[in-house]
Amino acid sequence: xxxxxxxxxxxxxxxxxxxxxxxxxxxxxxxxxxxxxxxxxxxxxxxxxxxxxxxxxxxxxxxxxxxxxxxxxxxxxxxxxxxxxxxxxxxxxxxxxxxxxxxxxxxxxxxxxxxxxxxxxxxxxxxxxxxxxxxxxxxxxxxxxxxxxxxxxxxxxxxxxxxxxxxxxxxxxxxxxxxxxxxxxxxxxxxxxxxxxxxxxxxxxxxxxxxxxxxxxxxxxxxxxxxxxxxxxxxxxxxxxxxxxxxxxxxxxxxxxxxxxxxxxxxxxxxxxxxxxxxxxxxxxxxxxxxxxxxxxxxxxxxxxxxxxxxxxxxxxxxxxxxxxxxxxxxxxxxxxxxxxxxxxxxxxxxxxxxxxxxxxxxxxxxxxxxx
RNA sequence: CAAUUUUGCUUUUUUCC
Numbered sequence: 503x504x505x506x507x508x509x510x511x512x513x514x515x516x517x518x519x520x521x522x523x524x525x526x527x528x529x530x531x532x533x534x535x536x537x538x539x540x541x542x543x544x545x546x547x548x549x550x551x552x553x554x555x556x557x558x559x560x561x562x563x564x565x566x567x568x569x570x571x572x573x574x575x576x577x578x579x580x581x582x583x584x585x586x587x588x589x590x591x592x593x594x595x596x597x598x599x600x601x602x603x604x605x606x607x608x609x610x611x612x613x614x615x616x617x618x619x620x621x622x623x624x625x626x627x628x629x630x631x632x633x634x635x636x637x638x639x640x641x642x643x644x645x646x647x648x649x650x651x652x653x654x655x656x657x658x659x660x661x662x663x664x665x666x667x668x669x670x671x672x673x674x675x676x677x678x679x680x681x682x683x684x685x686x687x688x689x690x691x692x693x694x695x696x697x698x699x700x701x702x703x704x705x706x707x708x709x710x711x712x713x714x715x716x717x718x719x720x721x722x723x724x725x726x727x728x729x730x731x732x733x734x735x736x737x738x739x740x741x742x743x744x745x746x747x748x749x750x751x752x753x754x755x756x757x758x759x760x761x762x763x764x765x766x767x768x769x770x771x772x773x774x775x776x777x778x779x780x781x782x783x784x785x786x787x788x789x790x791x792x793x794x795x796x797x798x799x800x801x802x803x804x805x806x807x808x809x810x811x812x813x814x815x816x817x818x819x820x821x822x823x824x825x826x827x828x829x830x831x832x833x834x835x836x837x838x839x840x841x842x843x844x845x846x847x848x849x850x851x852x853x854x855x856x857x858x859x860x861x862x863x864x865x866x867x868x869x870x871x872x873x874x
Numbered sequence: 875c876a877a878u879u880u881u882g883c884u885u886u887u888u889u890c891c
Binding site (some may be wrong): 504505507508510511512514534535536537538539540541542543545564565566567568569570571572573576595596597598599600601602604626627628629630631632633634635636638639657658659660661662663664665666669688689690691692693694695696697700719720721722723724725727728731750751752753754755756757758759762781782783784785786787788789790793812813814815816817818819820821824843844845846847848849851852 | 882883890
């Protein structure tokens with residue numbers, strides 16, 4: 503039983519869910535650990551439906567099972583589902599509370615995140631860190647900074663999250679200052695800092711940091727790749743890509759992104775066609791290549807061919823329409839969009855402003871304030 | 875002395891500025 507359980511765990515961690523589930527299904531006897539391990543394996547990889555099926559089939563559920571199911575929802579930002587489950591729980595501990603407000607954070611609802619955090623009966627360092635991370639990821643730099651300074655003590659995760667807060671806003675200098683203050687840096691710290699340089703296109707500093715690192719992983723490589731890509735150094739980016747020990751979809755997306763600037767549309771298309779496992783970001787990136795280079799028709803037909811779309815896809819096509827001066831089309835598209843955010847409004851507004859139609863732009867601005 | 879079979883926090887790629 504112990505050995506089978508460990509196998510389920512091992513395959514689960516490796517992401518071989520078929521193997522994990524095979525072991526699980528053929529086990530002669532199962533205990534609560536077996537069920538929780540199988541549930542956790544699905545939960546960690548974001549297989550909500552399968553996780554839910556295991557959860558519903560379980561002969562007995564303990565607090566670990568409830569928390570594992572809750573974290574499955576939380577990870578995907580399914581706040582409504584998480585709340586329903588949370589309310590049904592026979593008992594709740596710090597883990598449940600943290601998972602609940604993280605669900606709100608993942609869905610972008612920072613207000614409710616804080617409300618739930620304030621209602622928590624007890625808080626520990628992980629919950630503090632989770633709130634800090636929520637601020638950091640949603641770009642609330644001031645709140646993150648205040649929280650960081652009001653925290654009773656810090657772990658490396660706290661430092662790393664604070665670094666992320668600067669990274670999200672592109673504050674390279676402050677990030678560097680903080681980075682130098684961090685006492686025991688780990689791989690996450692360095693990869694975060696690499697990503698700051700990467701976004702900023704600071705390839706030289708990225709390379710210097712990279713050379714000091716004793717351990718690197720795929721994410722470090724992806725950071726370097728982004729640095730060369732964003733600095734417009736496509737040749738170097740290609741060189742790095744060629745020298746990488748392995749590639750995941752992320753690496754492919756990064757090299758694809760490097761081609762979106764400066765008219766390398768054909769290269770982008772070729773890379774896209776060669777990606778073994780394309781995800782939504784791959785599609786959005788190619789769309790962005792068309793958008794930036796004014797390939798309106800190609801952008802439009804790619805958009806129509808996409809199996810799934812998110813807000814980024816919509817905004818990307820909107821930017822293509824708005825920037826090329828097709829304002830009627832842009833307005834029409836804008837009005838049909840299922841959801842809008844600040845980026846959508848800004849795109850529309852600047853499109854109208856550039857066209858010189860100040861009346862329309864003003865009307866739009868008023869509408870924007872009304873919605874807000 | 876302690877010594878992880880299961881649950882919560884941090885990093886990478888795409889849209890405006």
